Amino acid sequence: MTIEQLAASDEQRVRIFKALADPTRLQIIRTLKGSRTELNCGEIGERCEASKSNASYHFRTLREAGLILVRKEAQTKYIQLHYVTFDTYLPGFLDSL
Amino acid sequence: MTIEQLAASDEQRVRIFKALADPTRLQIIRTLKGSRTELNCGEIGERCEASKSNASYHFRTLREAGLILVRKEAQTKYIQLHYVTFDTYLPGFLDSL
DNA sequence: CAAGTTGTTCAATAGTCATAGAACCATTAT
DNA sequence: ATAATGGTTCTATGACTATTGAACAACTTG
Numbered sequence: 001m002t003i004e005q006l007a008a009s010d011e012q013r014v015r016i017f018k019a020l021a022d023p024t025r026l027q028i029i030r031t032l033k034g035s036r037t038e039l040n041c042g043e044i045g046e047r048c049e050a051s052k053s054n055a056s057y058h059f060r061t062l063r064e065a066g067l068i069l070v071r072k073e074a075q076t077k078y079i080q081l082h083y084v085t086f087d088t089y090l091p092g093f094l095d096s097l
Numbered sequence: 098m099t100i101e102q103l104a105a106s107d108e109q110r111v112r113i114f115k116a117l118a119d120p121t122r123l124q125i126i127r128t129l130k131g132s133r134t135e136l137n138c139g140e141i142g143e144r145c146e147a148s149k150s151n152a153s154y155h156f157r158t159l160r161e162a163g164l165i166l167v168r169k170e171a172q173t174k175y176i177q178l179h180y181v182t183f184d185t186y187l188p189g190f191l192d193s194l
Numbered sequence: 195c196a197a198g199t200t201g202t203t204c205a206a207t208a209g210t211c212a213t214a215g216a217a218c219c220a221t222t223a224t
Numbered sequence: 225a226t227a228a229t230g231g232t233t234c235t236a237t238g239a240c241t242a243t244t245g246a247a248c249a250a251c252t253t254g
Contacts, residue, residue, distance in 0.1 A: 010120050010123050010124075011120070013117070013123060014118050014119065014120055014123070017114045017115075017117040017118035018114075018115075018118040018241090020110070020114040021111050021114035021115040021118050022111065022241090022242080023107050023108070023111055024242090026107050026110060026111070027107075040200080040201090041200070041201060042199090042200065042201080045201095050243095051243075051244065051245085052200085052201070052202090052245095053201090053202075053203080053204095053243080053244070053245075053246090054242075054243055054244075055201090056201060056202055056203085057202095057203095057241095057242075057243080058242090059201090059202095060202085061241095074200090074250090074251060074252070075199065075200045075201070075250060075251040075252070076199090076200060076201085076251090077200075077201065088193070089190075089193060090187060090189070090190060090193075091188070091189035091190070091192075091193060092187070092188035092189040092190075093186075093187060093188070093189075093190070095188075096185070096186060096187075096188060115211090119211090119212080121212085137230075137231095138230070138231060139229090139230060139231080142231095147213090148213075148214060148215085149215095149230085149231070149232090150213080150214065150215075150216090150231090150232075150233080150234095151212075151213055151214070152231090153231060153232055153233085154211095154212075154213080154232095154233095155212090156231090156232095157232085158211095171220090171221055171222070171230090172219095172220060172221040172222070172229065172230050172231075173221090173229090173230060173231090174230080174231070
């Protein structure tokens with residue numbers, strides 16, 4: 001691996017770690033991990049006690065870090081964990097959460 | 098696990114992820130991981146191209162997150178990774194770095 | 195079409211973070 | 225004792241982060 005590739009993956013790591021370095025976002029991840037049904041933004045925000053705009057802000061952060069996937073259905077957006085990213089950069093983390 | 102205990106470990110997780118969410122600190126960790134000999138603060142700072150005070154700041158962040166251990170010998174401080182923390186909160190991460 | 199639902203974006207704000215240089219402290223060597 | 229070495233702390237600064245409420249956009253339903 002070249003120095004440039006190393007720096008590029010570190011940028012991605014930094015984005016991921018920044019995204020995880022917040023209690024609300026950890027709670028969002030835990031909520032997604034623990035739910036057997038698919039959840040939309042509003043339901044998650046409610047369970048994590050975040051305001052509408054604040055929840056949206058956190059979703060963007062998580063999405064840009066590649067930690068969640070969003071599926072739009074009409075006006076509703078359903079969110080799920082992006083397991084590939086977790087497995088690639090943080091193998092074993094979700095189990096420890 | 099109670100809600101309080103959950104919040105307490107999340108505080109620790111947030112501290113850890115904040116500590117990891119910086120390119121210089123990732124480089125410090127990679128340097129420590131890759132070195133066969135014990136390194137002191139100055140050597141690490143030099144390899145990571147950080148100023149003396151800046152390196153010291155990063156060491157404090159990493160120490161407060163429980164990610165490194167410091168051994169003082171005379172005026173020199175030798176640093177090593179605190180593997181227990183990595184294994185507890187980020188099993189598999191060091192191998193992926 | 196009007197009204198309601200679901201979510202995003204904008205602007206403002208307060209708080210935190212990374213960095214550098216100077217001063218400082220502790221230890222060792224001259 | 226003085227100077228040199230290895231690190232830490234302080235101060236200042238610019239950049240980024242989290243939060244809120246209001247305005248907005250997209251879609252659905254009465």
